[in-house]
Amino acid sequence: MPNINNLKKYKNIHMIGIGGISMSGIAEILANLGFSVTGSNNVDSEILHTLRKAGIKVFIGHNAQNVVGADCVVYTAAIPKNNVELVHAKELGIPTIERSDFLGELTRCYKNTIAISGTHGKTTTTSLVSLCFLEAKKDPSIQVGAILEELNGNYRVGNSENFIIEACEYVESFLKFSPKSEIILNIDNDHLDYYKNFENIKKAFIKYVKLLPDDGHLIINADDLNCLDLPVYTKASTIKYGIENEDVDFQAKNIQFDEDGFPEFDVYKYNEFYGHIKLSILGKHNVLNVLACIALCDTYEISKTDIINAISKFKGADRRFEYKGNVNGAKIFDDYGHHPTEVFATAKALENKKYNESWVVFQPHTYSRTFNLLNDFAHSLLEFDHIIITDIYAARETNTYNISSKDLVDEINKLGKEAIYIPLLEDCASYLKNNVKQNDIVLTLGAGTVTNVGPMIAEK
Secondary structure, three states, X not given: OOOOHHHOOOOEEEEEOOOOHHHHHHHHHHHHOOOEEEEEEOOOOHHHHHHHHOOOEEEEOOOHHHHOOOOEEEEOOOOXXXXXXXXXXXXXXXXXXXXXXXXXXXXXXXXXXXXXXXXXXXXXXXXXXXXXXXXXXXXXXXXXXXXEHHHOEEEEOOOOOEEEEEOOOXXXXXXXXXXXXXXXXXXXXXXXXXXXXXXXXXXXXXXXXXXXXXXOEEEEEOOOOOOOOHHHHOOOXXXXXXXXXXXXXXXXXXXXXXXXXXXXXXXXXXXXXXXEEEOOOOOHHHHHHHHHHHHHHHHXXXXXXXXXXXXXXXXXXXXXXXXXXXXXXXXXXXXXXXXXXXXXXXXXXXXXEOOOOEEEEEOOEOHHHHHHOHHHHHHHHOOOOEEEEOOOEOOXXXXXXXXXXXXXXXXXXXXXXXXXXXXXXXXXXXXXXXXXXOOOEEEEEOOOHXXXXXXXXXXX
C-alpha cells in the first residue's frame, strides 16, 4: 500500500480543470485513497460523469465559493492566474499546487514509480507496461494519457508500491517526479514555445535522468542518437533496446507485416532468442515501444509468458490509430499524431496495409508548433494520396505567429503535392462523404477536435 503520509494534511482537495485527462485520473486516485475531492471544469464531459459516479462533486463553470473548505487547491497549467477560484483560494490562504507538482508528491508515496517519457509513444508504452504488470498480478496504480479499454478509463488504483505514469516533458513537468525507473523512448524537437531550441530540450532530459536513484533503472532507445549519452548522467543501471543498433540488451529482428499492417518479429535478449511477438498495433515505431516495455518488465522479473500474453492482447489506446467505422466502403481511423515525426510514422505504418487510396484530414495543433515545424509537417504529409488541412487547433495559445493552415497548404503544394484547405470540420466531413471510394482508407489526424470527423461520416 502506498504511504500517503505526505498528503494527509490535505483532507479536502479541490481541483480546477478536473476534466483534463491527467487531472481526472489524479482525482479518482485521491478519492480511492480516502480523500474528499471536489472539482470544477469549464464544460461537461463523459469524464466528468465518471467522476460523479465515483462520488466526486463536480461544478460546471468556476465560482469563488467552490474553494471554500478546501485544504488545498490543485490546478492545471492551462488555468489563468486570474481564475476566480485560484484568486479566492489565495485570499483565504489555501495552498495552491500546480498539477505536475501535486503528481510529483503522489509519486513520492510509492517506492516504485515507473515513469515513461519521450517526445513520441508515451501513451502506447505506458499502456503496454501497465498491461504487463496487470497480467503478472503486480496490482499497480496507473496513470496514462488516454482512455485504455482494459482499464475502462485512464487510471487504476492498486494496493502495491508500483505506480506507472506517463511523464510529459512539456514545461519540464517531469522534473517534479521521483521515479525509481525511467523509460526514455526518444528526444525530438517539440514544445518550442517553451524550450526555444533543441539544446534546452536535451538539457531537460539530462536533468530528468539525474533524478534516478543509484539502485534505479534507465531504459533507453539506442536507435535514437539523442538518448545514447544519457547513461553518463546516472549511476542507475542502463538497459538499451533497438532495431538498427546491435549494441543493445534487447533487439527486434526478422520484422514482417501482415496485410492489416500489424508487425511480428523475434526478440533477442543479449543476442539470444527471447521470444516471438505478434502485434495488433500498426507500425515499426510500435516495435520499438514494445521493446521498451519488454526491457522494463524483464528488469522487474515479470515472466516472459506474462509479457508476451499482455502484449498480444493489446489493441491500442484511445485515439492511437483507432478504427471509427466505414464510409462508402472505406475504413475510417483516428489518430492523435500532432508532430511531424508522428505524422510520418503513421503514414509509413499505412504502407503495410492493403487499401486503394489514402485520405488524411490533418488539424495542426498550436500556432507555435505549426510555425516552428511548418516545413517538417509539409514533408511528413506527402505520403498520403489526398491531403485535407483544417484550421489550426489553438489549444492554450493566441496567434502571435501570424500563421495559418493556408501556409501549410501552400508549403505542401510547393513540394509538388496537392493539398486542400477546408477550415470547418463539418465541411471536411461533407467533402469526404462525396469523394471517398470503396477500399480507400480515411485518417483523421491531430490532438484536437478533428477526432469528431470520424463519427460525423461513419455509416450507422
